[in-house]
Amino acid sequence: MTREQTEIQNRTGVAPMRPGSGIYDVLLVGAGLANSMIALALLRARPDLLIALVDREAQIGGNHTWSFHSSDVSAAGLELLRPMLEAQWPSQEVRFPRLKRVLDTGYNSMTSSRLHATIMQSTGIDVFLSAGVSRVESDSIELESGSRLSGRCVIDGRGATKTNALALGYQKFVGLELELHEPHGMSRPVIMDATVSQHDGYRFVYTLPFSPTRVLVEDTYYSDGSQLNSELLAERALQYANSKGWRIAKTVRQEQGVLPIALAGDIQAFWAEGEQQAARSGMRACLFHPTTGYSLPDAVALAQRIAAADTFETRRIDQIVRRHSTKCWQQRSFFRLLNRMLFLAAQGEQRRDILERFYSLPAPLIERFYAARITAGDKARILLGRPPLPIPRAIRQLSESQAMETAHRREQGRSHG
Ligand SMILES: Cc1cc2nc3c(=O)[nH]c(=O)nc-3n(C[C@H](O)[C@H](O)[C@H](O)COP(=O)(O)OP(=O)(O)OC[C@H]3O[C@@H](n4cnc5c(N)ncnc54)[C@H](O)[C@@H]3O)c2cc1C
Known part of the structure; x- marks a missing residue:
């Protein structure tokens, strides 16, 4: 030395x-x-x-495990990330009750x-x-x-x-990396399987196939509250794996997160x-x-x-x-407006309906959405058509300052009981 x-x-x-x-x-x-x-x-x-x-x-x-769509980062950004990449897939999939779709957008972990x-x-x-x-x-x-x-x-x-400056909803999850006895048969990530039973807001399962017998299964929620019952979510992730007929040799790793969703x-x-x-x-x-x-x-x-x-x-x-x-x-104010519709205006299974409709939109729009680079045309396209919520009314009711108050009231309600 x-x-x-x-x-x-x-x-x-x-x-x-x-x-x-x-x-x-x-x-x-x-x-x-x-x-x-x-x-x-x-x-x-x-x-x-x-x-x-x-x-x-x-x-x-x-x-x-940090994942991203190939379209989320610049070519130079991808070069910077390359040494850390564990897996890259040329496509990804979403599953909803009425919509199953493969998107030719690369996904990386x-x-x-x-x-x-x-x-x-x-x-x-x-x-x-x-x-x-x-x-x-x-x-x-x-x-x-x-x-x-x-x-x-x-x-x-x-x-x-x-x-105290942000009003938040939450994306929370528990992920299990599983080694299986036999190949799972998946060829691409399923970034949202929302055909599962719904609880605690909007629920979906996120699955990344790292190798023919290695898979990350994350039980995920878009929820109003930040509390995470990690045992219950881990159990649901295992149930999901069992429902696919996968025989688990061992749980290699567990991760969990409670991520902020900005409402206002x-x-x-x-x-x-x-x-x-x-x-x-x-x-x-x-x-x-x-x-x-x-x-x-x-x-x-x-x-x-x-x-x-x-x-x-x-x-x-x-x-x-x-x-x-x-x-x-x-x-990014438009994203917060959409989040308010999702978290404050949507009732029951309407959250899932909103996501299902979003995933029927053109793939380049979806890519720009995740890259936070949407255009004025994209915004109109997201709001027009026949959305599951009466949009103009929802917008009128959900200004940013009103949403701050609503979210803080909800937060106080939760902490008082
Ligand atoms: C399990 C999980 C999975 C996620 N998956 C994704 C994903 O797939 N894609 C994505 O884009 N985002 C993902 N996120 C969200 C987000 O990207 C991560 O939370 C990300 O790690 C945040 O980056 P950061 O650098 O701000 O904080 P962190 O990565 O959390 O880094 C903070 C660091 O500070 C250190 N630290 C804290 N206090 C001290 C101290 N007093 N002294 C010294 N060190 C300290 C911590 O140990 C930690 O290493 C995920 C989050 C979680 C929790």
Whole structure:
């Protein structure tokens, strides 16, 4: 170990992957999806920078499978993701009571274990794991061990924080990665099987066939409440696998999530909340798809934007991220309107009917929807025709500010009993 490495190890209690200068150019707090993508994008675009990635867990990226449609990211974004891809499929499928459809849109999955391996193999990033961060400032961080690391640009990507500025619904799920005794026979992902019995809002099962005998089965809900009964959902995922006649050799891995679905909010209030010294990234910067809660495409886009910055200094990057997040929020108001119809106006099984109708629309529109790049024509197409809800009335009743009140009242009702 060099003298510099020993010095860092003595200061932090953690051995860095390569010698550091003491002051990092970019200090990334939280080695989750968003900050890992920033580290990798910087490594490509600015190999001259000294980068550190710090996480409280022993593994980069936690325990995740992140998936995305091929049309969600740019060609350069896909190149950045390529080393972490576990599987790629040329098509995907949805199943509803009256509609079964194969879409020729590619689907891809990356895993946290590949993300971990990719970053650990790259020589340009100092990685500090099992290093909980207790304080984040604009030019330094304090670890729970009491040590400090300094950085000219500090980016806080420690995941979502509690906020009063957004009214939310939830996409929640438990996924089981199963090894089967015999091949399952699936050739493509089924991203929504909504032919299953409906509970707790809109229910569907999401299935990814990773190999002929390996499959990820996620029991998923679009629900009003954030409570997750993981045992019940895991049981339902197993029941689904059994209903397909699959004999399970073992459960390899379990993952679960409660993702935010944006119904309404105030982005200025979001950014004004709490004491914030560092720049932010990922969910912490409100960068997620309003209707799915997915954040991978936004994480890649933000990483590319940051890697192209002129100056790496906390204030400058904070300015870039805030502007980008605010613009995304403003451009995505139509998604929040649809979410309000789905969560606040639709009754009973109408949620499933809305999704079923959506999936009968042209494939390029569906692709633009998931990529959050819909056009004025797409919006008209989504609202016109014979939707399952009386749309004009729903729109009149569900302005953004009314929806904030309704959602907060519902939230209070839940917490009081
Ligand atoms: C199980 C699951 C599956 C998902 N699947 C998809 C998907 O398929 N596609 C998609 O686009 N989105 C998906 N999402 C949604 C979203 O993309 C993820 O939540 C994503 O990981 C969010 O990225 P992030 O970087 O903002 O936060 P995270 O990836 O959660 O990263 C935050 C990191 O900060 C660390 N941290 C927190 N506090 C501290 C601290 N005090 N000190 C040090 N480190 C700290 C955490 O350990 C973590 O590694 C999924 C979410 C979950 C939970």
